[in-house]
Structures are given as C-alpha cells and as structure tokens.
Amino acid sequence: MSKPTDLVQGTLDLLILKSIALGPMHGWAIAQRIRQVSKDVLQVNQGALYPALHRLEQQGWIEAEWGDSENNRRAKYYSLTKSGKKYLQREQANWERLSAAIGLVLKTV
Amino acid sequence: MRWLRSISNRLRNLFLKDTVEREADQELRFHLEREVAQQISSGMSPEEARRVALLEFGGLEQFKEDCREARGVNRIETLLADLRYGFRTLRKSPGFAIVSVLTLALGIGANTAIFSMVNALLLHPYNFRNLDSLVRVWEDRGIDEGYDARYIAPADADDLRSSNGIFEGLTTYSFQSFGLGTEGDVQPILGCRVSANFFDVLAVTPAAGRLFSAAEEQPGADQVAIVSYGSWQRRFGGDPRLLGKTISLNGRAYTIVGIMPKDFDYPVPVELWVPLALTPAERADRTQLSLSALARLKREVSVSQASVVLAGFSHRLQQEFPKTNAGRRTTLLQLRKELYMFTLSLFLLLQAAAGFVLLLACANLANLVFARMIGRQREIALRAALGASRGRLGQLFLSETLLYSFAAGLVAIAASFASVRALRTSIPVGWTKWVPGWDGIRVDGSVLAFTILAALAVGVFLGLATMLHTSRVEPNKTLKETGTGTVTRTKRRVRSALVVAQVMIALILLVCAGQTIQGFVRLANVYQGFEPDRVLRIEISLPQKVYTDNVKITNFYQQVLRGTASLSGVQHASLVTSPPASNVDNETTFFSIEGQHALKASEMPSADLQVASPDFFDTLKIASVAGRTFSDADSDGAARVALVSRGMASRFWPKGDALGHRIKLGAADSTEPWLTIVGVVGDVRQNWWNPITRPVIYKPFAQSPQRSMTLLARTASNPISYVSAVRNVVRQMDPGIALEGINTLEEEIADSIAIVRIMGILMGIFGLVALALSSIGVYGVLSESVAQRTHEIGIRLALGADPRDLMKLILGQALKLTGIGLAIAVPCAIAISRMMASLIFGVITVDFVILCGFTALLLLVALGAGYLPARRAISVDPVVSLRYE
Numbered sequence: 001m002s003k004p005t006d007l008v009q010g011t012l013d014l015l016i017l018k019s020i021a022l023g024p025m026h027g028w029a030i031a032q033r034i035r036q037v038s039k040d041v042l043q044v045n046q047g048a049l050y051p052a053l054h055r056l057e058q059q060g061w062i063e064a065e066w067g068d069s070e071n072n073r074r075a076k077y078y079s080l081t082k083s084g085k086k087y088l089q090r091e092q093a094n095w096e097r098l099s100a101a102i103g104l105v106l107k108t109v
Numbered sequence: 110m111r112w113l114r115s116i117s118n119r120l121r122n123l124f125l126k127d128t129v130e131r132e133a134d135q136e137l138r139f140h141l142e143r144e145v146a147q148q149i150s151s152g153m154s155p156e157e158a159r160r161v162a163l164l165e166f167g168g169l170e171q172f173k174e175d176c177r178e179a180r181g182v183n184r185i186e187t188l189l190a191d192l193r194y195g196f197r198t199l200r201k202s203p204g205f206a207i208v209s210v211l212t213l214a215l216g217i218g219a220n221t222a223i224f225s226m227v228n229a230l231l232l233h234p235y236n237f238r239n240l241d242s243l244v245r246v247w248e249d250r251g252i253d254e255g256y257d258a259r260y261i262a263p264a265d266a267d268d269l270r271s272s273n274g275i276f277e278g279l280t281t282y283s284f285q286s287f288g289l290g291t292e293g294d295v296q297p298i299l300g301c302r303v304s305a306n307f308f309d310v311l312a313v314t315p316a317a318g319r320l321f322s323a324a325e326e327q328p329g330a331d332q333v334a335i336v337s338y339g340s341w342q343r344r345f346g347g348d349p350r351l352l353g354k355t356i357s358l359n360g361r362a363y364t365i366v367g368i369m370p371k372d373f374d375y376p377v378p379v380e381l382w383v384p385l386a387l388t389p390a391e392r393a394d395r396t397q398l399s400l401s402a403l404a405r406l407k408r409e410v411s412v413s414q415a416s417v418v419l420a421g422f423s424h425r426l427q428q429e430f431p432k433t434n435a436g437r438r439t440t441l442l443q444l445r446k447e448l449y450m451f452t453l454s455l456f457l458l459l460q461a462a463a464g465f466v467l468l469l470a471c472a473n474l475a476n477l478v479f480a481r482m483i484g485r486q487r488e489i490a491l492r493a494a495l496g497a498s499r500g501r502l503g504q505l506f507l508s509e510t511l512l513y514s515f516a517a518g519l520v521a522i523a524a525s526f527a528s529v530r531a532l533r534t535s536i537p538v539g540w541t542k543w544v545p546g547w548d549g550i551r552v553d554g555s556v557l558a559f560t561i562l563a564a565l566a567v568g569v570f571l572g573l574a575t576m577l578h579t580s581r582v583e584p585n586k587t588l589k590e591t592g593t594g595t596v597t598r599t600k601r602r603v604r605s606a607l608v609v610a611q612v613m614i615a616l617i618l619l620v621c622a623g624q625t626i627q628g629f630v631r632l633a634n635v636y637q638g639f640e641p642d643r644v645l646r647i648e649i650s651l652p653q654k655v656y657t658d659n660v661k662i663t664n665f666y667q668q669v670l671r672g673t674a675s676l677s678g679v680q681h682a683s684l685v686t687s688p689p690a691s692n693v694d695n696e697t698t699f700f701s702i703e704g705q706h707a708l709k710a711s712e713m714p715s716a717d718l719q720v721a722s723p724d725f726f727d728t729l730k731i732a733s734v735a736g737r738t739f740s741d742a743d744s745d746g747a748a749r750v751a752l753v754s755r756g757m758a759s760r761f762w763p764k765g766d767a768l769g770h771r772i773k774l775g776a777a778d779s780t781e782p783w784l785t786i787v788g789v790v791g792d793v794r795q796n797w798w799n800p801i802t803r804p805v806i807y808k809p810f811a812q813s814p815q816r817s818m819t820l821l822a823r824t825a826s827n828p829i830s831y832v833s834a835v836r837n838v839v840r841q842m843d844p845g846i847a848l849e850g851i852n853t854l855e856e857e858i859a860d861s862i863a864i865v866r867i868m869g870i871l872m873g874i875f876g877l878v879a880l881a882l883s884s885i886g887v888y889g890v891l892s893e894s895v896a897q898r899t900h901e902i903g904i905r906l907a908l909g910a911d912p913r914d915l916m917k918l919i920l921g922q923a924l925k926l927t928g929i930g931l932a933i934a935v936p937c938a939i940a941i942s943r944m945m946a947s948l949i950f951g952v953i954t955v956d957f958v959i960l961c962g963f964t965a966l967l968l969l970v971a972l973g974a975g976y977l978p979a980r981r982a983i984s985v986d987p988v989v990s991l992r993y994e
Contacts, residue, residue: 061111
C-alpha cells in the first residue's frame with residue numbers, strides 16, 4: 001500500500017485542525033464540513049480521515065470525547081488541545097506563505 | 110503537556126486495548142450509518158445505500174489496521190509478540206537455549222566477579238569524604254623509592270603544616286608494635302601513633318566516644334587510646350562499657366576514649382590508635398625521615414598547583430637547613446593513586462582477561478545463532494515474501510538474542526553472589542588485610558548495573574550480528590531452492606572471521622595465563638639464598654615491664670634456644686628479628702664507614718638491619734661467603750662485630766676487602782660503637798614485592814638483645830609437630846609469654862604470594878575456558894560446513910575420489926582458519942606480554958617457549974576439531990549422502 005505523501009498528509013491535518021477549530025466535531029461531520037466549505041472540491045476519503053484523526057490524537061494536537069450526536073447516537077467528538085491551537089496557527093501561517101509563494105511563481109513564469 | 114497526553118494515550122492503547130478497539134469500531138459504525146442515512150435521504154434504497162457506503166470504505170480490515178498503525182499500537186505490540194515468539198522458539202530447542210545461556214552466563218559472570226573486585230578495590234578503596242582531595246606527602250631525594258620509603262622529618266612536617274596555604278589539614282602518623290596486657294599475659298598488637306588532627310583530616314567520626322584533643326599530643330598527657338571496631342569485638346569481647354576503661358600498653362596505662370566505626374582501617378587495619386606525642390627534641394628533628402604524612406588539599410587547590418607550592422617549600426628548606434635538607438624534595442601523591450600502584454595493573458589485566466572470555470563466548474554464540482539462521486532461512490524468506498521489512502525482521506532476531514542475554518545475565522547474577530563470596534574468602538587474611546577495601550568486595554548496585562549493561566551489550570551485539578547475517582535474504586531464490594539453504598560466500602566469510610577471532614583471543618589469553626602462572630612459580634622460587642623447608646617459625650614478644658634490661662632478655666632467649674635445640678629432631682634453633690617472607694620490611698638504618706668522609710645526614714648510605722643468633726645462618730642454610738659467622742664468643746662483653754650481606758660487601762668494598770673494616774650505625778660522630786665486619790654471608794631475598802635485594806647488616810643477638818624476636822627451628826620432620834614441645838620450653842621459662850605467628854616457613858612464603866597465586870589460578874581458569882570455547886568454535890564451524898557438503902562429498906566419493914584427499918581438504922580448511930588466527934595473534938600476544946612484563950613487578954617475562962607451546966596446542970586442537978567431522982563425512986555411504994538433503 002502506498003502511503004500519502006507528506007504534503008498531502010500535512011494538508012489533510014491542516015484541514016482537520018481548521019474544521020474543528022470552531023468547536024468539537026465528529027469524524028463524519030468533519031468530512032462533510034471540508035466538502036461543503038471547499039464547494040465539493042475536496043472530498044476527504046474516510047480511509048485517510050480516521051487514521052489521520054487517530055494519529056493527531058496520538059500526537060496530542062487534538063483530543064476526543066464521546067458525546068450524543070444530533071440524531072441521538074453516541075459519537076466521538078474531536079476538539080483542539082491548547083498545543084493543537086498553536087500548532088494550527090503555525091501550520092496555517094506556513095501554508096499561506098507557501099501557497100502565496102507558489103502563486104507568485106505560477107503567475108510570473 | 111503534549112508529551113504527557115501522548116504517553117497516556119500510548120499506555121491506554123497498550124493496556125486498554127479492547128476498549129480502544131471497541132471505540133474505534135463504534136466510531137466507524139457511526140460514520141457508516143451517517144453515510145447510509147445520507148444516501149437514503151438523497152433517494153437511494155437502503156440496501157443500495159449500504160453497498161455504496163461500504164464500497165467507499167474499501168477493505169474494512171485494512172482500514173482498521175491503518176487506524177491502529179496511526180495510533181502507534183503496532184510497535185509495542187509487535188515487540189511483545191516477538192518476545193513471546195522468541196521465548197517459544199527457545200523452549201522448542203532447549204539444548205540450544207541451555208548451551209547459549211550457560212556460555213554467556215560464564216562470560217558475563219567472569220566479568221561480574223572481576224568487576225566486583227575492581228569496584229571495591231579501585232573505585233571505592235576507602236569510604237572517606239572527598240577521597241580525591243586526600244594526598245600522601247613525603248620527602249625524598251628526587252627519586253620515589255616506593256611505598257615503603259615515603260616518610261617526612263617531624264620538623265619539616267611542622268613547617269609544612271604551619272606555612273602553606275594549600276592544605277586544609279596535614280597529619281602525621283607512625284606505626285608502633287605494642288605489648289597489650291599486664292604481666293603474664295602480654296599480646297603483641299599493631300598500633301598507630303597519630304597526630305591529634307588525624308581523624309579530622311580523614312573526616313571520620315568515632316562510632317562511640319571521642320577523638321584526641323590537641324593537648325593529648327604532649328608527652329605525659331598522651332595516655333589515651335582509640336580502638337578499632339575489630340579490636341573491640343575480638344580483644345574486648347564487644348564490651349559495651351569499654352569507654353573509660355584502662356589498658357596496659359608496653360607497661361603504661363592508657364584510657365580508652367573512643368571506638369572507631371567498623372569500616373575504618375586507615376592506614377592499615379591496626380588494633381588501636383594513640384596520640385603521636387613527640388618530645389621537643391623529636392619534634393625539632395630534621396635528620397630522620399621518621400613520620401608518614403597525609404593531607405587534605407583545599408577545595409580550590411589542584412594536585413599540580415600543590416606540587417608547585419611544595420617545590421617552593423622544599424627549596425626554602427634546602428636554603429635554610431643545608432646540613433639536613435640538601436637535595437631533599439617534598440612531594441605528594443593522591444591517596445587513591447598510591448593504592449592503584451598495587452592493584453591497578455593486576456586488576457586491569459584480570460578485567461581484560463575476563464573481557465576476552467566474554468568476547469569468546471559471544472563469538473561462539475554468534476556462530477551457533479548463525480548456524481540456526483541457516484536452518485531458518487526458509488522461514489525468514491517466507492516472512493520477507495509476506496512483506497516483513499528488514500527492520501521488522503531485525504527486531505524479531507534482536508528480541509530473541511536479547512532474551513538469551515537477559516537469561517544469561519540472570520544466571521550470571523545468581524552465580525556471582527556465590528563466586529564473589531568465594532573470591533573474597535579464598536585469599537588468606539594474612540595477605541588481604543593489607544589491601545584496603547578487600548572486605549568491601551560484594552555484589553552491590555554498581556556491580557549489578559555492570560552485569561545488566563554487559564548482558565544488554567551482548568544481546569545487542571548478537572542481534573546486530575544476526576541482522577547483518579539475514580539482511581540479504583532473497584525470498585525468491587531461497588524459496589525456490591530445495592533442500593537445505595545454501596550459504597553465501599559473505600556469510601561463510603563472517604563465520605570464518607569469527608573463528609579466526611576466537612583462535613586469536615584464545616592464544617592471547619593462553620599466553621597471558623601461561624606467563625602469569627610461570628611468574629607465580631618463579632615468585633615461589635624468588636626466596637633464594639636459603640632453604641625454607643622443614644623450618645618452624647614462632648614470633649615471641651617479651652613484655653617491657655618484666656624484661657626491663659638486656660640481661661633478662663638475653664637470659665630468657667638463651668634458655669629458650671638451648672631448650673629448643675635440645676629437643677630430639679631439632680637440628681638448629683636460632684633467633685632473628687625478621688625472617689624472610691614476613692611481608693614486613695626490615696628496619697633500615699643509616700651507617701657510616703670508618704675512614705670515609707663524614708657525610709651529611711641526607712647522603713649517608715642505608716642498609717637493612719637484622720639481629721640474629723649464631724645458629725641463624727645454619728638454620729636457614731644461608732651461605733657463608735667470607736670470614737666467619739657469629740659464635741657464642743660474640744657475647745655482650747666481647748669485641749663488637751657485624752656480618753654484612755654479599756650485595757652490601759660488593760657495593761661498598763668492591764675490591765672484596767670488606768673483612769676487618771669497621772662500620773657504625775648512624776653518623777660517624779655519634780656515640781654508637783664501631784662494629785668490625787667479621788664475615789660476609791649470602792644475599793637473602795626478604796619480600797617478593799621488592800625486586801631489589803637490599804644490603805643487610807647483621808648484629809649478634811647477644812650484643813644487641815631485642816624483646817621481639819622470631820624463633821626459627823630446623824627440624825627433622827614436619828615442623829608443626831614440634832610446636833607443642835617448643836611451647837613447653839617457653840612455658841617452663843615464663844608461662845605468661847604468648848606465641849604468635851606459628852607457621853612453617855614454607856607456608857608463610859606461600860601465603861605471602863597469595864595474591865599472585867590467586868591471579869595465576871584465575872588466569873589459568875580463563876585460559877582453559879578460552880581453549881575450550883575456541884575449540885568448540887572451530888569444531889562447530891567445520892562440522893557445519895562439512896555437513897552442508899555431505900551431498901557434494903557423496904558425489905565425489907561415488908565418482909571415486911580418494912577419501913584421504915577429502916580428509917586433507919577438510920583438515921586444510923581447519924588449518925587455514927587457525928593459521929590466520931594464529932598469525933595475527935602471535936604479534937599481539939608478544940606485545941601484550943611485553944606490557945605485562947613491565948606492569949607486574951618484573952616477575953613476568955616474555956617467554957617464547959610458552960608462546961610456541963600454546964601455538965602448537967591450538968593447531969593440534971584445530972586439527973582434532975576438523976578431524977571428527979571429516980571422518981564422519983567420508984565414512985558415510987555415498988548412497989546415503991546422495992539422498993541426504
């Protein structure tokens with residue numbers, strides 16, 4: 001099985017972190033949110049989403065809590081930890097710098 | 110905080126595995142339901158919606174595995190699984206497990222035992238606070254004459270104490286023998302006279318009572334004593350009310366004011382300490398270097414800074430007191446380093462030997478493991494084919510070898526408790542009492558840590574070797590092959606290299622062991638110039654209070670001599686102050702030669718002084734070289750005479766005309782009588798550790814009676830059977846005299862070189878183990894390679910090959926490997942034995958007979974190890990071996 005490249009992986013992490021920055025959210029909702037906000041451009045495959053969530057939890061950027069979902073089922077809600085918030089800010093700044101740079105290159109060449 | 114959360118997550122994953130799995134499952138199911146619900150709401154039938162959602166997920170199990178990996182579960186879990194697997198494989202082949210664990214345990218255990226000695230004797234010789242700031246200080250003439258000659262003049266020590274800024278404190282001490290007890294029951298004991306600040310400088314406090322006060326350094330006020338713990342227990346039966354009691358030392362009454370703690374035995378294990386009370390005249394003496402000095406450096410002063418200050422100090426004294434101090438230099442040495450001089454080289458050598466044994470054990474085990482790996486090649490290939498990565502395979506083997514080495518470490522620890530105790534108690538107390546820290550040899554925390562580290566290092570080493578060995582598995586090829594796996598060239602080369610290394614190490618160890626043992630044998634014969642067999646020795650010490658004058662002393666001893674000599678079976682009976690191998694240095698004395706220039710005190714020649722009765726030279730069969738020996742005519746009233754040793758005669762009267770010259774003990778203008786040299790006797794080696802045979806002056810006992818003498822008797826049969834008869838003779842004279850140090854002279858000599866004997870035995874054991882391990886190694890590799898070639902050999906034989914040629918082929922391989930090993934080892938062995946020769950007392954020399962002998966022995970062993978598998982191979986019926994797979 002081929003693993004996602006670092007860029008893709010890092011990007012997914014960023015999208016997840018950003019999505020739950022507003023409040024706790026479960027996995028399915030995160031996927032929906034990313035799809036809606038990106039106007040169906042970014043379709044997050046659950047095969048990549050859940051490993052990423054577990055890894056982020058393992059690394060301590062996010063934490064999970066069981067809660068009742070909107071249809072009264074038990075669901076695992078993810079939220080940012082303190083260090084996760086800082087990490088998100090850092091990564092977001094990095095990403096903006098990188099995409100701006102790439103944009104510049106693409107425009108001028 | 111983040112790492113804390115991470116760790117707690119990891120622990121949860123590990124220990125609440127089921128919960129975590131169930132939660133993950135639940136989470137996925139929730140996702141699936143939402144997905145299905147969404148599809149249904151967009152108009153799909155429930156079955157269709159479910160199918161689409163599941164499709165989207167892909168392989169559900171694969172997906173779960175990905176999640177697990179993301180949580181980092183695998184690493185720990187697989188390690189545990191590997192350990193379980195390793196344990197199972199070990200249990201399946203118990204023979205292999207036992208052999209490997211025992212081999213390793215032997216290697217690790219040997220290292221642990223030796224390290225326990227190193228730990229106690231080199232790392233923690235004394236329990237003093239800040240040991241590294243304690244230094245010995247002494248004066249010499251620019252040449253350090255060794256441990257036994259490090260003394261300082263009392264006045265110089267006083268100047269040094271008051272004038273410098275480098276010492277926190279400086280203390281002086283000197284040994285003294287005492288007669289303990291009152292009339293009728295006097296026991297000779299060793300004590301130490303110490304300055305009042307002695308214990309402060311060492312920073313020790315008494316277990317009970319108090320230390321000396323400065324006022325007690327004054328003659329007359331000095332009748333107080335501090336006893337050692339051992340003395341308190343043995344001499345005084347652990348009397349709880351000992352403090353304040355009075356004892357009699359040399360006829361004077363001393364009050365016991367303190368008891369030292371159990372582990373305090375500085376400078377050597379003495380029975381008691383008394384104040385060093387010097388008279389004003391003694392205190393002002395600059396001539397005699399009579400005191401030992403110990404100082405504590407100030408915290409900020411380094412040893413090299415202190416040396417510079419001391420150089421300035423001795424320069425000033427040289428200017429100020431040229432008569433006594435010309436050419437005299439003050440110098441210092443860390444206490445720890447002074448101890449190292451005795452023990453460092455011995456123990457480094459032993460530790461190195463033990464390390465070699467461990468290396469051999471590792472090499473052997475590596476070979477065993479490799480042999481097993483070849484058997485497991487298909488398994489490894491299969492694992493690789495199923496997707497196991499190299500690192501994953503490596504982890505599998507590493508956990509297996511770690512298992513052996515930890516099992517071995519456990520066995521080694523268990524065994525070391527016994528072996529360390531054996532080490533500590535196997536050496537006669539007579540010798541070890543002079544080795545500080547000997548009683549501290551035990552398995553403690555640092556020894557255990559050492560063992561665990563050694564086991565871990567071995568496990569990792571073996572694991573890495575195995576990984577190297579399996580790294581180039583090509584599943585495709587290996588799985589296609591039928592029959593046993595083949596061995597690639599590189600792999601065979603690795604194993605051959607191991608054999609070569611084993612042969613190398615074995616030869617080096619054997620040669621070192623051989624030379625140490627030879628050194629020991631030579632030491633046993635070092636006491637030359639006399640015959641120690643069938644000689645009884647008994648130490649006698651007369652109490653000062655009863656034997657007040659020379660007449661009484663002479664009378665007593667002459668009666669004892671007469672009585673002993675008249676016993677049937679006693680051929681000669683005599684007295685001497687210090688017989689050979691007493692492990693104590695002779696009293697030394699300055700002397701002047703009549704007619705020569707009066708020399709400055711610091712330039713006078715010195716010699717050992719012995720007092721002997723007429724029959725002494727016959728008792729020990731010491732040769733008379735020129736002139737005569739003593740006779741009964743050399744009595745108190747007769748002309749004063751002396752004998753000198755051959756070495757002394759040839760040094761001071763090189764023309765061979767020593768006879769008739771007169772010498773005086775001390776300065777030429779002193780009141781001592783002149784002694785006429787009436788004879789020259791053979792040189793006698795006094796103690797094994799001193800390679801120089803010192804010049805000796807003998808005085809007749811009748812002209813110089815001493816209270817403490819050793820009675821020597823040459824007997825017709827076993828000397829010990831005469832002890833009771835001699836005891837009766839002494840008892841008839843004076844029932845209150847205690848006899849000490851009763852032993853045969855031969856036993857005494859054997860005891861005195863015990864440390865070298867123990868070393869010889871240990872080295873011998875290491876050498877034998879090395880020989881055994883390396884022959885097993887050579888045999889193992891050869892029989893393995895022959896077994897692999899059984900098929901080939903069968904074909905050769907079937908085609909009519911001469912069995913003798915085959916035999917030659919296999920033996921040739923054995924000889925090649927051994928030959929390479931020996932070729933590398935011989936120069937190494939020579940270099941190492943040169944080093945040993947320079948390290949150890951000059952008793953060890955490079956011996957080419959030993960070198961050639963062991964080289965030949967190893968070649969023979971290799972031939973033997975090759976012969977067995979070769980014979981087995983060619984004796985097999987070709988039909989059988991052709992079928993053999």
